Amino acid sequence: MVDVVTDIEIRQPRAVVAAFAANPENAPAWYANIKTVSWETPPPVALGSKVAFTAEFLGKTLEYVYEFTELDPSRKLVMRTAQGPFPMETTYTWTDSDGGGTRMTLRNTGTPAGFSAVAALVMAPMMRRAMRKDLAKLKSLLEAGL
Template sequence: MIHVEVRIDIERPAGELFAYLEDAENNTSWLKGMRSARWTSPRPIAVGSTYEQRSHFLGRDIQTSFEVTRLEPGRLVTIESREGSSFPITVTRQVEPDGEGRSRVTEIVDGDASGFYSLATPLLRRMVKRNIQRDYGTLKRLLEG
């Protein structure tokens, strides 16, 4: 099992930042290795909404279908990979105001490193954390302009 938690402060109002993060179609602009992401259910985003994404990680193409399993509008979204996805994972993104026009994002990732990935769980945990930190650095630069 992999558990990773990362926090970062971004100079953006919480509502604006959350709106950007909850829309999976923005993933290709800030997540390295993300090839595509598209909603497979109608909007607005709600518990039960689904999307598919294709990414490249550790030299492998990963196709994942996600479902929104928890949503507190403007504050928190949890997504879980659906059956048949390449890598079982749960991701929670929480946005909290942290002063005037500033927000703190916390991302929590829990994954089941089975099969191909099970042999390298400690290394995989470090790589996932490093990648999340890098991606949020990209998001920070993108949104703070």
């Protein structure tokens, strides 16, 4: 089991951060590993929406489909892999921070199929580093006014 949580404060209003981060089409701009995104259901994001992602992780190309299972605009978004190399759930939460900014929390949980418990222990720190870099990129983009 892998359960990795990280967060960052972004100096933009919650509605701005949430709208950008929750739009799958923006994922390649701030997720280093995500290369392509394509809608399996018509946009915009709604409960039950499905989006296909192609990512590179540990030197491998991964293709997976996320289904949006919870959506509370500007507060919380949950998506689960509907198809892909291993079951994963990704949660975004947004809360107001002091000074009018936003604290965004990113959590990934799942049990990689075919991986031992030891491999999951190695994977978690790698995921944490990647997630921190992704949130830093999101912060940079949004604070630059994108």
